[in-house]
Amino acid sequence: MNTVAESPLKRPGSLERNPKLAQWLRVHRDGAVSIFSGKVEIGQGISTALAQIAAEELGITLERIRMVAADTAVSPDEGVTSGSLSVQDSGVALRRACAQARTLLLKSAAARLGVSVRDLQVADGTVRTAGRSTSFWECADDALFDCEVDETAALRSPRDYQVVGKPAPRRDLPDKIAGRPRFIQDITLPGMLYGRVVRPSYNFAGPVSLDDSKIKSMPGLAAIVRDGGFVGVLAEREDVAISAQRALRLTASWREVDALPRDVHAWLKEHAAEHHVISEKENADAKSRAAKVLEASYTKPYISHASIGPSCAIARIDDGKLMVWSHSQGIFNLRRDLALALGMREDAIVVRHAEGAGCYGHNGADDAALDAALLARAAGGRPVQVQWMRDDEFAWAPCGPAMALSLRAALDPHGDIVDWEHELWSNGHSSRPGRSQGPALAAAWHLARPHERPSAINLPLPAGAADRNAIPIYDFPNQRVVNHYVHEMPVRTSALRSLGAYANVFAIESFMDELAQAAEIDAIAFHLRHLKDPRGRAVIDAAARRAGWSTWKPVEGRGHGIGFAKYKNLGAYCAAIAEVEVEREVRVNRLVLAVDVGLVINPDGVINQIEGGAIQSTSWTLKEEVKLDARGIASLDWEHYPVLKFSEVPVVEVELLDHPELPAAGAGEAAQGPTAAAIANAVAHALGLRVRDLPLTHERIAVAISQST
Amino acid sequence: MAERLQLTVNGAESELEASSDTALLYALRNDLGLKGTRFGCGSGQCGACFVLIDGYPAPACDTPLWAAAGKRITTVEGLSKGGGELHPLQHAFLAEQAAQCGYCTSGILISAAALLARNPRPTESEVRAALDRNLCRCGSHNRMVRAVLRAASEIAL
Numbered sequence: 001m002n003t004v005a006e007s008p009l010k011r012p013g014s015l016e017r018n019p020k021l022a023q024w025l026r027v028h029r030d031g032a033v034s035i036f037s038g039k040v041e042i043g044q045g046i047s048t049a050l051a052q053i054a055a056e057e058l059g060i061t062l063e064r065i066r067m068v069a070a071d072t073a074v075s076p077d078e079g080v081t082s083g084s085l086s087v088q089d090s091g092v093a094l095r096r097a098c099a100q101a102r103t104l105l106l107k108s109a110a111a112r113l114g115v116s117v118r119d120l121q122v123a124d125g126t127v128r129t130a131g132r133s134t135s136f137w138e139c140a141d142d143a144l145f146d147c148e149v150d151e152t153a154a155l156r157s158p159r160d161y162q163v164v165g166k167p168a169p170r171r172d173l174p175d176k177i178a179g180r181p182r183f184i185q186d187i188t189l190p191g192m193l194y195g196r197v198v199r200p201s202y203n204f205a206g207p208v209s210l211d212d213s214k215i216k217s218m219p220g221l222a223a224i225v226r227d228g229g230f231v232g233v234l235a236e237r238e239d240v241a242i243s244a245q246r247a248l249r250l251t252a253s254w255r256e257v258d259a260l261p262r263d264v265h266a267w268l269k270e271h272a273a274e275h276h277v278i279s280e281k282e283n284a285d286a287k288s289r290a291a292k293v294l295e296a297s298y299t300k301p302y303i304s305h306a307s308i309g310p311s312c313a314i315a316r317i318d319d320g321k322l323m324v325w326s327h328s329q330g331i332f333n334l335r336r337d338l339a340l341a342l343g344m345r346e347d348a349i350v351v352r353h354a355e356g357a358g359c360y361g362h363n364g365a366d367d368a369a370l371d372a373a374l375l376a377r378a379a380g381g382r383p384v385q386v387q388w389m390r391d392d393e394f395a396w397a398p399c400g401p402a403m404a405l406s407l408r409a410a411l412d413p414h415g416d417i418v419d420w421e422h423e424l425w426s427n428g429h430s431s432r433p434g435r436s437q438g439p440a441l442a443a444a445w446h447l448a449r450p451h452e453r454p455s456a457i458n459l460p461l462p463a464g465a466a467d468r469n470a471i472p473i474y475d476f477p478n479q480r481v482v483n484h485y486v487h488e489m490p491v492r493t494s495a496l497r498s499l500g501a502y503a504n505v506f507a508i509e510s511f512m513d514e515l516a517q518a519a520e521i522d523a524i525a526f527h528l529r530h531l532k533d534p535r536g537r538a539v540i541d542a543a544a545r546r547a548g549w550s551t552w553k554p555v556e557g558r559g560h561g562i563g564f565a566k567y568k569n570l571g572a573y574c575a576a577i578a579e580v581e582v583e584r585e586v587r588v589n590r591l592v593l594a595v596d597v598g599l600v601i602n603p604d605g606v607i608n609q610i611e612g613g614a615i616q617s618t619s620w621t622l623k624e625e626v627k628l629d630a631r632g633i634a635s636l637d638w639e640h641y642p643v644l645k646f647s648e649v650p651v652v653e654v655e656l657l658d659h660p661e662l663p664a665a666g667a668g669e670a671a672q673g674p675t676a677a678a679i680a681n682a683v684a685h686a687l688g689l690r691v692r693d694l695p696l697t698h699e700r701i702a703v704a705i706s707q708s709t
Numbered sequence: 710m711a712e713r714l715q716l717t718v719n720g721a722e723s724e725l726e727a728s729s730d731t732a733l734l735y736a737l738r739n740d741l742g743l744k745g746t747r748f749g750c751g752s753g754q755c756g757a758c759f760v761l762i763d764g765y766p767a768p769a770c771d772t773p774l775w776a777a778a779g780k781r782i783t784t785v786e787g788l789s790k791g792g793g794e795l796h797p798l799q800h801a802f803l804a805e806q807a808a809q810c811g812y813c814t815s816g817i818l819i820s821a822a823a824l825l826a827r828n829p830r831p832t833e834s835e836v837r838a839a840l841d842r843n844l845c846r847c848g849s850h851n852r853m854v855r856a857v858l859r860a861a862s863e864i865a866l
Contacts, residue, residue, distance in 0.1 A: 043811070173806065176812075177799050177807075178795060178799060179744075179818070219710070219711065239728075239731045307810075308755055309749060309812040387748065390749070608806065608849070611852075619848075646837040646853075646854065649850040649851060651851070652851055
C-alpha cells in the first residue's frame with residue numbers, strides 16, 4: 001500500500017521526494033555509517049551539522065559518520081542548497097531516517113541474540129545482553145533498509161541530546177587549514193586538459209569573428225572549440241590555456257546587445273511589468289488618527305557574489321556518457337539543464353558535487369559546468385577542467401539584483417504608526433537552473449543554435465524573493481505592500497544571500513528609525529511598541545542589553561543604531577546593533593547580534609554563520625556596488641570592486657537564544673538585513689543626516705549632505 | 710618556449726619544464742602538485758596564492774618563474790614540519806575554527822607566518838595590518854586574527 005499517495009499531509013523535510021530509508025544511509029561492516037544528503041557543503045558547515053544529527057539519532061559517535069559527496073547517481077534529490085533550508089529539509093529527513101534505522105538495527109540485534117529489544121544495552125553501536133554482544137556493524141544488511149521511512153518512529157528527545165547542540169569542529173577544516181587538496185580546483189584526473197572560455201565582459205549575441213592564426217601554433221594548445229558565439233581553448237598546461245584565452249580575446253569581436261541604463265533605479269521604476277499587492281490591511285478608524293506623514297525612498301545597487309575562488313568545473317565525455325564535477329548548489333537541476341543545452345538524455349549524465357570556494361547564492365558554478373562539458377566534446381574522452389578567471393567571474397556570474405524602494409507611513413499623536421506603505425521595484429531573484437523551460441546556463445545562449453536567456457523569477461510568498469521580508473512583522477492597523485516586478489534584465493540577476501530581504505529590511509528598519517526620530521521616541525522602545533512577537537522582542541532586548549544601548553554616551557561623529565528582522569518572516573530572528581564613527585569614510589567599530597534559530601544544532605557553527613553574514617553585510621553596506629558602463633559590468637577586479645579588509649572589520653559579538661523545544665531554522669542569511677539597517681541607522685545618528693542609497697560610501701554621504709543643504 | 714628550470718620549494722630542489730614567463734602558481738600547483746596555493750585573481754590583489762619568497766609574502770600568480778629561480782620558496786605545505794606536524798598557526802586556526810570556506814586560508818597562513826617571523830608578539834592591529842593584502846569573503850576575519858594572536862602566544866611559551 002502506498003501511504004504517500006493516501007496521505008493528504010506532506011511528509012516532513014525532504015522525505016516527500018525521497019521516502020526510501022536506503023536513500024539516506026548505509027551501515028558498513030567496518031563500523032562506519034555513510035550518510036547520503038542532497039545538500040552540499042558550500043563553506044557554511046552543513047556537512048558537519050548533518051553529521052551531528054545523524055550521529056545523535058543513531059546514538060553513535062560523530063567519528064563514525066561518513067558524509068558522502070552529493071551525486072546524482074546515489075544521493076537523494078533535495079533540490080537546491082539554498083534559502084537557509086538545509087537543516088529543515090535534510091536535517092529533518094535524516095533525523096527520522098536515522099531514528100528508524102536505529103530501531104531496525106536494534107530489532108535485528110535482538111533477534112540475533114535471541115532476546116527482546118528491551119533487554120539490550122547499547123553504546124556507540126555495540127549491543128550487549130547478559131554477557132553476549134553484537135553490533136550495528138554485524139547487523140548491517142542492505143535489505144534491512146529496503147523500506148519507506150516511518151515518520152512515526154520515536155525520536156530522541158532534545159533533552160537527551162549528546163551530540164546535537166554541542167559545538168562540533170568542522171569536518172572539512174583540517175584539510176583546508178593544512179593546505180591539502182580539497183577543492184574542485186585541486187582535482188587532477190589522469191590525462192586532464194585545461195580549458196578556458198573566451199568571452200567579452202558584456203552581453204552579446206550571434207557569432208564571434210576572430211583570428212586564431214597565431215594562437216593555433218602555440219606549443220601545448222590541444223584545440224580551439226567554436227560553436228556559434230561560444231569559443232574555448234584546450235591545452236595540456238593551464239598557463240598555456242590562459243595565454244591562448246587572453247591572446248584570442250584580443251582578436252575577437254562580438255555583437256553587443258542591450259545598452260545599459262544610466263540610472264538603473266529610475267529605469268527599474270519605468271520598466272515594471274507586473275504589480276502585485278502582496279499585503280493589504282485597512283482600518284479607517286486608525287487611519288483617521290494620522291497626524292504626521294513621512295515618505296522616503298531607498299536604493300540598493302547590483303551586488304557581486306565576489307567569491308575568492310572563481311567558478312570551476314570538470315567534465316569528461318566517455319562512450320556517450322557525461323560525467324561532471326561541480327560546486328553547484330543544485331546538482332539535479334544542473335543535470336537537467338545540461339541535458340537541455342547539450343541535447344542529451346538526463347540519464348546519460350552524472351553530476352557529482354565537489355567543494356568550491358565560498359558560495360553565497362547562484363554564482364558561476366553551473367555555467368562553468370556547461371563550459372567544461374562543451375569543451376569536453378572536443379577532448380577525445382579526456383577530462384577537462386575549466387576555471388574562470390577573475391574578470392570572467394565578475395562579468396558573468398549573476399548579480400544580486402538592484403532594487404528601488406519607496407516607503408510612506410503615518411504616525412498618530414502618541415507616536416504609533418497607524419498607516420504603512422511599502423513599494424519595491426526589482427528584477428526577479430532567481431534564474432537558477434531547473435526552473436525555466438530552457439537551460440539557465442550562460443554558454444547555452446551563445447551556441448550556433450542558441451537557447452533563449454531566461455528572465456529571473458520570484459519564488460512565491462511567504463518566503464518570497466524580491467519581496468522577501470517586504471511585509472512588515474510589526475502590528476500596523478493599515479498597510480499596503482506592492483512588489484513591482486521587472487522582467488527585462490539589463491544585468492543578469494539571480495539569488496544572492498537573503499535575496500530581497502537585504503534591501504527590504506534595510507528600508508523598513510531605516511524607516512522605522514526615521515519614524516522613531518519623528519515621534520521623538522528611543523529606537524528600541526519604538527520597535528517594542530510595535531512588535532508583539534515575543535521571540536522578536538526577546539532578541540531585541542538581548543541585543544540592547546549586550547550592547548549597553550541605554551548607557552550609550554553621544555559623541556560627535558559617532559552613532560549607534562538597531563536593525564531587526566525575522567528572516568523570511570518564517571525563520572531565524574536576528575537583532576543587530578551597530579556602533580560607528582564617521583570621518584571621511586564610515587567605520588563600523590562594533591556589531592552586537594542576538595539570534596534565535598530555535599533548536600541549535602552546532603552553536604559554534606551558528607555563531608560562525610551569523611558573524612560571517614554580519615561582516616559580509618557590513619562589506620555590502622559600506623563598499624559594494626557593481627559598476628556599469630554603457631556596455632556592461634565595468635568592475636572586473638578587486639580594485640574596482642573593493643570589499644571589507646581585515647583592518648576595517650568591526651568587533652562582532654553574537655548571542656544565541658537557545659530554544660531546544662522549537663524546530664531548527666537556518667542561520668546563514670539571518671544577519672544580512674538587520675546588519676545593514678543597524679549600520680545605516682548608526683550613520684544617520686552620527687551625521688545627523690540620513691543616507692538612503694547604498695553603499696554608504698564617502699561619495700554617497702557627500703551627495704546626501706549636498707542635497708540636505 | 711619551454712626550458713628546464715630549477716626551483717627551491719619547501720627546502721627541496723625541483724626541476725620542471727616550462728616557459729620562464731609562466732606564473733609560479735601553475736608550476737607549484739600543476740607541475741609540483743602543491744595544490745594548497747590557490748588561484749584567486751591573477752593580479753596579486755587577493756592574496757589567495759601567497760607564498761613566501763625569501764621569507765616575504767608574494768603572489769605566486771604574479772611572479773614569473775624566471776623571478777622565482779634561485780630564491781627560497783615556501784608554500785603552505787612547507788609551513789608544517791617534517792612528518793606532517795602542523796605549524797603552530799595551523800593548530801591555532803583549527804582551535805579557533807578560523808575559516809568558513811577555507812579557500813583564502815593558505816594565503817592568510819603565509820602572511821601570518823611572515824608576520825610572526827619578524828614580529829613574534831604582534832598587537833591585534835599589527836595582525837590586521839599584516840593581513841590587509843589578503844581578502845576573505847566569508848567573514849572569518851576576526852577568528853583568523855584571534856588564531857594568529859593565539860599562535861603567537863603559544864610559540865612564545
